[in-house]
Amino acid sequence: MMVGKKFFKACAVAVLALSCACGALAKEKVILDTDMVEGFDDGMAMLMLATSPEIELLGVTITLGNTWVAEGTAHALRQLEAVKMEWKIPVMMGIDMPTRAGRQATLMEEIRTFGSGFDGYWGAYSSVRPDDWKAVYRTKYGHEPTCAPMDGHAVTFIIETVRRNPGEVTIVEIGAPCNLAAAIRMAPDIVPLIKRVIYMGGAFFVPGNTTPRAEFNWWCDPEAARTCVRAPFREQIVVPLDACHRMPYGAPKLAELIRLTKNDIIRPMHQAKYDFVYGSGKARFQLFMWDLVAAAVCIDETLITDSVTAFIDVDTTYGSGYGQALVYVTGVPPLGAQKVKFVTDIDTVRIWKMIDDLCASL
Ligand code: BDR
Ligand code: CA
Numbered sequence: 001m002m003v004g005k006k007f008f009k010a011c012a013v014a015v016l017a018l019s020c021a022c023g024a025l026a027k028e029k030v031i032l033d034t035d036m037v038e039g040f041d042d043g044m045a046m047l048m049l050a051t052s053p054e055i056e057l058l059g060v061t062i063t064l065g066n067t068w069v070a071e072g073t074a075h076a077l078r079q080l081e082a083v084k085m086e087w088k089i090p091v092m093m094g095i096d097m098p099t100r101a102g103r104q105a106t107l108m109e110e111i112r113t114f115g116s117g118f119d120g121y122w123g124a125y126s127s128v129r130p131d132d133w134k135a136v137y138r139t140k141y142g143h144e145p146t147c148a149p150m151d152g153h154a155v156t157f158i159i160e161t162v163r164r165n166p167g168e169v170t171i172v173e174i175g176a177p178c179n180l181a182a183a184i185r186m187a188p189d190i191v192p193l194i195k196r197v198i199y200m201g202g203a204f205f206v207p208g209n210t211t212p213r214a215e216f217n218w219w220c221d222p223e224a225a226r227t228c229v230r231a232p233f234r235e236q237i238v239v240p241l242d243a244c245h246r247m248p249y250g251a252p253k254l255a256e257l258i259r260l261t262k263n264d265i266i267r268p269m270h271q272a273k274y275d276f277v278y279g280s281g282k283a284r285f286q287l288f289m290w291d292l293v294a295a296a297v298c299i300d301e302t303l304i305t306d307s308v309t310a311f312i313d314v315d316t317t318y319g320s321g322y323g324q325a326l327v328y329v330t331g332v333p334p335l336g337a338q339k340v341k342f343v344t345d346i347d348t349v350r351i352w353k354m355i356d357d358l359c360a361s362l
Contacts, residue, residue: 035065035175036072039269045291061154065175074137082265086147094154095178099223174291176220181227196235200294202325203241219323226314236340263362306345
Protein backbone atom coordinates (compact mmCIF):
# COMPACT_ATOMS: atom_id res chain seq x y z
CA MET A 1 0.00 0.00 0.00
CA MET A 2 2.85 2.37 0.98
CA VAL A 3 4.68 1.55 -2.27
CA GLY A 4 1.50 2.28 -4.25
CA LYS A 5 1.15 5.68 -2.60
CA LYS A 6 4.80 6.54 -3.21
CA PHE A 7 4.51 5.40 -6.81
CA PHE A 8 1.37 7.50 -7.31
CA LYS A 9 3.09 10.56 -5.76
CA ALA A 10 6.16 10.09 -8.00
CA CYS A 11 3.92 9.83 -11.06
CA ALA A 12 2.03 12.99 -10.09
CA VAL A 13 5.31 14.90 -9.66
CA ALA A 14 6.57 13.61 -13.02
CA VAL A 15 3.34 14.62 -14.77
CA LEU A 16 3.52 18.07 -13.15
CA ALA A 17 7.16 18.50 -14.16
CA LEU A 18 6.38 17.37 -17.70
CA SER A 19 3.43 19.74 -18.06
CA CYS A 20 5.54 22.62 -16.67
CA ALA A 21 8.27 21.79 -19.17
CA CYS A 22 5.74 21.62 -22.03
CA GLY A 23 4.20 24.89 -20.86
CA ALA A 24 7.64 26.49 -20.86
CA LEU A 25 8.28 25.16 -24.36
CA ALA A 26 4.93 26.14 -25.84
CA LYS A 27 5.72 29.16 -27.95
CA GLU A 28 3.18 31.68 -29.17
CA LYS A 29 2.63 31.17 -32.92
CA VAL A 30 2.72 34.51 -34.69
CA ILE A 31 2.28 35.89 -38.20
CA LEU A 32 3.68 39.40 -38.56
CA ASP A 33 1.91 41.54 -41.16
CA THR A 34 4.08 44.57 -41.83
CA ASP A 35 4.86 47.58 -44.03
CA MET A 36 8.52 46.82 -43.53
CA VAL A 37 11.19 49.47 -43.05
CA GLU A 38 14.82 49.08 -42.08
CA GLY A 39 15.51 49.20 -38.35
CA PHE A 40 12.99 51.23 -36.32
CA ASP A 41 10.22 50.52 -36.21
CA ASP A 42 8.95 47.56 -38.32
CA GLY A 43 12.39 45.98 -38.84
CA MET A 44 13.19 45.92 -35.15
CA ALA A 45 9.66 44.74 -34.30
CA MET A 46 10.28 41.79 -36.64
CA LEU A 47 13.66 41.05 -35.05
CA MET A 48 12.16 41.31 -31.57
CA LEU A 49 9.61 38.63 -32.46
CA ALA A 50 12.04 36.54 -34.53
CA THR A 51 14.57 36.32 -31.70
CA SER A 52 12.16 36.02 -28.75
CA PRO A 53 12.29 32.64 -27.00
CA GLU A 54 8.55 32.98 -26.33
CA ILE A 55 7.58 33.35 -29.99
CA GLU A 56 7.47 31.06 -33.00
CA LEU A 57 7.39 33.47 -35.92
CA LEU A 58 5.58 31.44 -38.60
CA GLY A 59 5.96 34.03 -41.31
CA VAL A 60 6.29 37.67 -42.25
CA THR A 61 3.67 38.94 -44.68
CA ILE A 62 4.37 42.19 -46.45
CA THR A 63 1.75 44.84 -46.90
CA LEU A 64 1.45 48.43 -48.00
CA GLY A 65 2.22 51.44 -45.82
CA ASN A 66 5.58 52.97 -45.03
CA THR A 67 6.85 51.21 -48.15
CA TRP A 68 5.56 49.47 -51.26
CA VAL A 69 5.55 45.69 -51.07
CA ALA A 70 8.66 45.22 -53.29
CA GLU A 71 10.60 47.55 -50.95
CA GLY A 72 9.22 45.99 -47.77
CA THR A 73 10.16 42.53 -49.06
CA ALA A 74 13.75 43.57 -49.77
CA HIS A 75 13.99 45.16 -46.30
CA ALA A 76 12.57 42.10 -44.54
CA LEU A 77 14.90 39.67 -46.31
CA ARG A 78 17.99 41.81 -45.70
CA GLN A 79 17.26 42.10 -41.99
CA LEU A 80 16.61 38.37 -41.68
CA GLU A 81 19.92 37.79 -43.47
CA ALA A 82 21.53 40.09 -40.91
CA VAL A 83 20.55 37.68 -38.12
CA LYS A 84 20.96 34.53 -40.24
CA MET A 85 17.25 33.71 -40.17
CA GLU A 86 16.53 34.16 -43.86
CA TRP A 87 15.93 30.43 -44.36
CA LYS A 88 14.09 29.97 -41.09
CA ILE A 89 11.34 32.58 -41.38
CA PRO A 90 9.34 32.76 -44.62
CA VAL A 91 8.55 36.15 -46.14
CA MET A 92 5.49 36.50 -48.39
CA MET A 93 4.58 39.39 -50.66
CA GLY A 94 1.09 40.79 -50.22
CA ILE A 95 -1.33 43.49 -51.28
CA ASP A 96 0.20 46.63 -52.76
CA MET A 97 -2.94 48.65 -53.38
CA PRO A 98 -5.42 50.24 -50.98
CA THR A 99 -9.11 49.41 -51.24
CA ARG A 100 -9.99 52.89 -52.50
CA ALA A 101 -9.13 52.94 -56.22
CA GLY A 102 -6.88 55.77 -57.42
CA ARG A 103 -5.92 56.79 -53.88
CA GLN A 104 -2.34 57.68 -54.71
CA ALA A 105 -3.28 59.76 -57.75
CA THR A 106 -5.71 61.91 -55.74
CA LEU A 107 -3.66 62.06 -52.54
CA MET A 108 -2.52 65.66 -52.76
CA GLU A 109 -6.08 66.77 -53.41
CA GLU A 110 -7.20 64.66 -50.45
CA ILE A 111 -4.63 66.29 -48.16
CA ARG A 112 -5.50 69.82 -49.34
CA THR A 113 -9.19 69.18 -48.80
CA PHE A 114 -9.14 67.22 -45.54
CA GLY A 115 -6.00 68.56 -43.83
CA SER A 116 -2.79 66.95 -42.65
CA GLY A 117 -1.40 65.87 -39.28
CA PHE A 118 1.78 66.86 -37.50
CA ASP A 119 4.00 64.33 -39.30
CA GLY A 120 3.43 65.35 -42.94
CA TYR A 121 4.34 61.75 -43.76
CA TRP A 122 2.57 59.76 -46.50
CA GLY A 123 4.80 56.68 -46.60
CA ALA A 124 4.77 54.74 -49.88
CA TYR A 125 2.12 57.01 -51.38
CA SER A 126 4.72 59.76 -51.88
CA SER A 127 6.92 57.61 -54.13
CA VAL A 128 6.69 55.62 -57.34
CA ARG A 129 5.75 51.99 -56.81
CA PRO A 130 8.51 49.51 -57.77
CA ASP A 131 7.43 46.06 -58.90
CA ASP A 132 10.63 44.08 -58.63
CA TRP A 133 11.84 43.32 -55.09
CA LYS A 134 15.15 41.97 -56.43
CA ALA A 135 15.91 45.21 -58.25
CA VAL A 136 15.17 47.13 -55.02
CA TYR A 137 17.44 44.79 -53.08
CA ARG A 138 20.30 45.09 -55.60
CA THR A 139 20.10 48.87 -55.73
CA LYS A 140 19.96 49.24 -51.96
CA TYR A 141 22.47 46.65 -50.87
CA GLY A 142 24.77 46.46 -53.90
CA HIS A 143 24.73 42.67 -54.39
CA GLU A 144 22.43 39.75 -55.14
CA PRO A 145 20.18 38.52 -52.32
CA THR A 146 21.02 35.14 -50.80
CA CYS A 147 17.35 34.29 -50.34
CA ALA A 148 13.91 35.08 -51.75
CA PRO A 149 10.31 35.49 -50.67
CA MET A 150 8.24 32.31 -50.69
CA ASP A 151 6.12 31.53 -53.72
CA GLY A 152 2.45 32.24 -53.17
CA HIS A 153 0.60 35.22 -51.81
CA ALA A 154 0.61 36.64 -48.29
CA VAL A 155 -3.19 36.39 -48.13
CA THR A 156 -3.15 32.67 -48.99
CA PHE A 157 -0.37 32.12 -46.47
CA ILE A 158 -2.46 33.74 -43.70
CA ILE A 159 -5.53 31.65 -44.60
CA GLU A 160 -3.67 28.34 -44.85
CA THR A 161 -1.53 28.89 -41.76
CA VAL A 162 -4.54 29.76 -39.62
CA ARG A 163 -6.48 26.74 -40.90
CA ARG A 164 -3.53 24.47 -40.13
CA ASN A 165 -3.21 25.84 -36.58
CA PRO A 166 -6.80 26.43 -35.41
CA GLY A 167 -7.02 28.61 -32.29
CA GLU A 168 -3.24 29.02 -32.07
CA VAL A 169 -2.13 31.87 -34.31
CA THR A 170 -1.74 35.48 -33.20
CA ILE A 171 -1.63 38.02 -36.01
CA VAL A 172 0.53 41.04 -35.23
CA GLU A 173 -0.67 43.73 -37.59
CA ILE A 174 1.75 46.65 -37.88
CA GLY A 175 1.02 48.01 -41.35
CA ALA A 176 -2.08 48.86 -43.34
CA PRO A 177 -4.22 45.79 -42.65
CA CYS A 178 -4.92 45.03 -46.35
CA ASN A 179 -3.67 41.42 -46.23
CA LEU A 180 -5.67 40.48 -43.16
CA ALA A 181 -8.81 42.18 -44.51
CA ALA A 182 -8.48 40.29 -47.79
CA ALA A 183 -7.88 37.02 -45.95
CA ILE A 184 -11.05 37.32 -43.88
CA ARG A 185 -13.09 38.46 -46.88
CA MET A 186 -11.87 35.46 -48.91
CA ALA A 187 -12.06 32.94 -46.09
CA PRO A 188 -14.44 34.09 -43.32
CA ASP A 189 -14.06 30.65 -41.70
CA ILE A 190 -10.64 31.72 -40.38
CA VAL A 191 -12.08 34.51 -38.19
CA PRO A 192 -13.00 32.26 -35.22
CA LEU A 193 -9.82 30.21 -35.78
CA ILE A 194 -7.44 33.13 -35.14
CA LYS A 195 -6.29 33.22 -31.52
CA ARG A 196 -6.03 37.03 -31.39
CA VAL A 197 -5.10 40.04 -33.45
CA ILE A 198 -2.76 42.68 -32.04
CA TYR A 199 -2.71 45.92 -34.04
CA MET A 200 -0.52 48.95 -33.95
CA GLY A 201 -3.11 51.34 -35.28
CA GLY A 202 -5.58 54.10 -34.56
CA ALA A 203 -5.64 57.14 -32.30
CA PHE A 204 -8.53 57.29 -29.85
CA PHE A 205 -8.13 60.14 -27.35
CA VAL A 206 -5.13 61.83 -29.02
CA PRO A 207 -4.85 63.51 -32.45
CA GLY A 208 -3.83 61.50 -35.48
CA ASN A 209 -0.34 61.66 -36.91
CA THR A 210 -1.19 61.55 -40.61
CA THR A 211 -4.29 63.71 -40.56
CA PRO A 212 -5.58 65.67 -37.58
CA ARG A 213 -7.80 62.66 -36.84
CA ALA A 214 -6.22 59.56 -38.33
CA GLU A 215 -3.22 57.42 -37.48
CA PHE A 216 -1.01 56.30 -40.39
CA ASN A 217 -1.67 52.52 -40.60
CA TRP A 218 -5.44 52.81 -40.56
CA TRP A 219 -5.39 55.96 -42.74
CA CYS A 220 -3.48 54.01 -45.43
CA ASP A 221 -6.48 51.77 -46.03
CA PRO A 222 -9.44 52.72 -43.81
CA GLU A 223 -11.78 50.25 -45.51
CA ALA A 224 -9.39 47.37 -44.77
CA ALA A 225 -8.97 48.54 -41.18
CA ARG A 226 -12.74 48.63 -40.71
CA THR A 227 -13.17 45.14 -42.17
CA CYS A 228 -10.64 43.86 -39.64
CA VAL A 229 -11.83 45.57 -36.49
CA ARG A 230 -15.44 44.63 -37.34
CA ALA A 231 -14.59 40.94 -37.64
CA PRO A 232 -15.78 38.91 -34.64
CA PHE A 233 -12.30 37.66 -33.68
CA ARG A 234 -11.92 35.88 -30.34
CA GLU A 235 -9.75 38.74 -29.12
CA GLN A 236 -8.50 42.03 -30.54
CA ILE A 237 -5.89 44.18 -28.82
CA VAL A 238 -5.17 47.59 -30.28
CA VAL A 239 -1.98 49.50 -29.50
CA PRO A 240 -2.94 52.99 -30.65
CA LEU A 241 -1.00 56.26 -30.67
CA ASP A 242 -2.45 56.91 -27.20
CA ALA A 243 -0.13 54.19 -25.84
CA CYS A 244 2.77 54.75 -28.25
CA HIS A 245 3.00 58.41 -27.22
CA ARG A 246 4.24 57.18 -23.84
CA MET A 247 7.54 56.29 -25.55
CA PRO A 248 8.82 59.28 -27.51
CA TYR A 249 12.53 59.40 -28.20
CA GLY A 250 14.99 61.78 -29.75
CA ALA A 251 18.54 62.04 -31.07
CA PRO A 252 20.34 61.06 -27.81
CA LYS A 253 18.33 57.82 -27.40
CA LEU A 254 18.73 56.86 -31.06
CA ALA A 255 22.49 57.51 -30.77
CA GLU A 256 22.59 55.23 -27.71
CA LEU A 257 20.72 52.48 -29.61
CA ILE A 258 23.19 52.82 -32.49
CA ARG A 259 26.07 52.39 -30.03
CA LEU A 260 24.40 49.32 -28.52
CA THR A 261 23.86 47.63 -31.90
CA LYS A 262 26.84 45.47 -32.82
CA ASN A 263 25.34 43.96 -35.99
CA ASP A 264 27.13 45.40 -39.02
CA ILE A 265 24.05 45.24 -41.22
CA ILE A 266 21.51 46.61 -38.76
CA ARG A 267 23.66 49.39 -37.23
CA PRO A 268 24.00 51.36 -40.51
CA MET A 269 20.23 51.15 -40.90
CA HIS A 270 19.82 52.91 -37.53
CA GLN A 271 22.49 55.40 -38.57
CA ALA A 272 20.63 56.15 -41.82
CA LYS A 273 17.49 56.84 -39.82
CA TYR A 274 19.43 59.15 -37.54
CA ASP A 275 20.89 61.05 -40.49
CA PHE A 276 17.51 61.33 -42.18
CA VAL A 277 15.63 62.57 -39.13
CA TYR A 278 18.30 64.70 -37.44
CA GLY A 279 20.75 65.34 -40.29
CA SER A 280 19.68 68.91 -40.92
CA GLY A 281 20.17 69.83 -37.24
CA LYS A 282 16.44 70.12 -36.77
CA ALA A 283 14.32 67.01 -36.18
CA ARG A 284 12.10 66.29 -39.19
CA PHE A 285 9.51 64.68 -36.95
CA GLN A 286 9.02 63.16 -33.53
CA LEU A 287 9.96 59.48 -33.31
CA PHE A 288 8.07 56.87 -31.32
CA MET A 289 8.57 53.14 -30.89
CA TRP A 290 5.12 52.33 -32.38
CA ASP A 291 5.39 48.76 -33.75
CA LEU A 292 7.87 47.64 -31.11
CA VAL A 293 5.22 48.33 -28.50
CA ALA A 294 2.84 45.95 -30.31
CA ALA A 295 5.59 43.32 -30.62
CA ALA A 296 6.49 43.66 -26.94
CA VAL A 297 2.84 43.35 -25.89
CA CYS A 298 2.58 40.18 -27.99
CA ILE A 299 5.53 38.70 -26.12
CA ASP A 300 4.31 39.79 -22.69
CA GLU A 301 0.79 41.10 -22.16
CA THR A 302 1.64 42.21 -18.61
CA LEU A 303 3.39 45.19 -20.25
CA ILE A 304 -0.09 46.67 -20.65
CA THR A 305 -0.65 48.75 -17.53
CA ASP A 306 -3.92 50.38 -18.54
CA SER A 307 -6.50 49.71 -21.23
CA VAL A 308 -10.09 50.37 -22.23
CA THR A 309 -12.42 47.66 -23.47
CA ALA A 310 -15.05 49.19 -25.72
CA PHE A 311 -16.75 49.00 -29.10
CA ILE A 312 -14.64 50.59 -31.79
CA ASP A 313 -14.88 51.31 -35.49
CA VAL A 314 -12.96 53.04 -38.28
CA ASP A 315 -14.44 55.96 -40.21
CA THR A 316 -14.53 55.16 -43.94
CA THR A 317 -16.45 58.26 -45.03
CA TYR A 318 -14.23 60.03 -47.56
CA GLY A 319 -13.94 63.29 -45.64
CA SER A 320 -11.84 64.88 -42.91
CA GLY A 321 -12.34 61.85 -40.65
CA TYR A 322 -11.22 59.28 -43.25
CA GLY A 323 -9.34 56.56 -41.36
CA GLN A 324 -10.16 57.90 -37.90
CA ALA A 325 -10.51 55.37 -35.07
CA LEU A 326 -13.88 55.71 -33.36
CA VAL A 327 -14.68 54.54 -29.85
CA TYR A 328 -18.11 54.05 -28.29
CA VAL A 329 -17.47 54.20 -24.56
CA THR A 330 -21.12 55.00 -23.91
CA GLY A 331 -24.16 54.98 -26.16
CA VAL A 332 -25.05 52.52 -28.87
CA PRO A 333 -22.28 51.35 -31.21
CA PRO A 334 -22.98 50.99 -34.92
CA LEU A 335 -24.24 47.63 -36.12
CA GLY A 336 -21.28 45.29 -36.68
CA ALA A 337 -18.83 47.06 -34.35
CA GLN A 338 -16.86 44.74 -32.05
CA LYS A 339 -15.55 45.15 -28.53
CA VAL A 340 -11.76 45.34 -28.42
CA LYS A 341 -9.17 46.09 -25.80
CA PHE A 342 -7.21 49.20 -26.63
CA VAL A 343 -4.12 50.02 -24.71
CA THR A 344 -3.84 53.39 -23.01
CA ASP A 345 -0.71 52.86 -20.92
CA ILE A 346 2.31 50.59 -20.95
CA ASP A 347 5.28 49.68 -18.79
CA THR A 348 7.74 51.96 -20.58
CA VAL A 349 10.70 51.00 -18.38
CA ARG A 350 10.42 47.32 -19.24
CA ILE A 351 9.80 47.96 -22.94
CA TRP A 352 12.86 50.25 -23.17
CA LYS A 353 14.89 47.50 -21.55
CA MET A 354 13.60 44.97 -24.09
CA ILE A 355 14.62 47.34 -26.90
CA ASP A 356 18.07 48.02 -25.44
CA ASP A 357 18.62 44.29 -24.91
CA LEU A 358 17.46 43.52 -28.44
CA CYS A 359 19.92 45.99 -29.96
CA ALA A 360 22.75 44.63 -27.84
CA SER A 361 21.88 41.02 -28.75
CA LEU A 362 21.96 41.42 -32.53
C1 BDR B 1 2.65 53.44 -37.69
O1 BDR B 1 2.83 53.95 -39.00
C2 BDR B 1 4.07 53.55 -39.52
O2 BDR B 1 4.75 54.65 -39.99
C3 BDR B 1 4.84 52.93 -38.39
O3 BDR B 1 5.66 51.88 -38.85
C4 BDR B 1 3.76 52.45 -37.48
O4 BDR B 1 3.32 51.17 -37.86
C5 BDR B 1 2.63 54.61 -36.72
O5 BDR B 1 1.52 55.43 -36.96
CA1 CA C 1 4.62 49.77 -39.44
